[in-house]
Amino acid sequence: QVQLVESGGGLVQAGGSLRLSCAASGSIFRVNVMGWYRQAPGKQRELVAYITSSGDINLADSVKGRFTISRDNALNTVYLQMNSLKPEDTAVYYCYLQNAGRGDKYWGRGTQVTVSS
Numbered sequence: 001q002v003q004l005v006e007s008g009g010g011l012v013q014a015g016g017s018l019r020l021s022c023a024a025s026g027s028i029f030r031v032n033v034m035g036w037y038r039q040a041p042g043k044q045r046e047l048v049a050y051i052t053s054s055g056d057i058n059l060a061d062s063v064k065g066r067f068t069i070s071r072d073n074a075l076n077t078v079y080l081q082m083n084s085l086k087p088e089d090t091a092v093y094y095c096y097l098q099n100a101g102r103g104d105k106y107w108g109r110g111t112q113v114t115v116s117s
Contacts, residue, residue, distance in 0.1 A: 002026040002106035006095045009111030012085055016115070020080040022095030022108055031100035034071055034078040038091035038113075048093070049080060053100075063089075085115045 008020040024034065035050025035058075049059045049069040057069055066085075071078045078095065095108040 002028060002097050004095050004106055004108035006108040006111040009113045011114045014087055014115055014117050016085050017083045020093055022078045024076040024097050028076055029099040033098045035096055036080050037094045040091040087115045087117045090115050
């Protein structure tokens with residue numbers, strides 16, 4: 001089992017910044033993927049960004065140029081730096097981890113990000 005604990009959400013004005021963190025513990029493979037999804041009210045959960053244990057990164061088009069993802073493998077922690085936030089970024093952000101060769105993902109409980117206009 002893997003446990004994920006997110007932190008860093010909150011309320012910010014449009015144009016502001018937030019940094020999300022997610023610390024993983026438990027049965028973590030050396031090769032894995034960690035990342036973030038988000039879900040806004042009435043919408044499906046969507047992928048925001050992920051980063052592999054070797055540093056390969058993928059960002060959704062909607063956040064490119066504004067968000068960056070990074071990780072500390074020694075701490076099994078992934079970060080999402082969110083700049084130039086927009087009201088449409090308002091959502092619950094979920095951290096996940098997927099061990100290499102495994103189809104299932106482990107999820108955090110989610111952290112609310114609210115961007116006011």
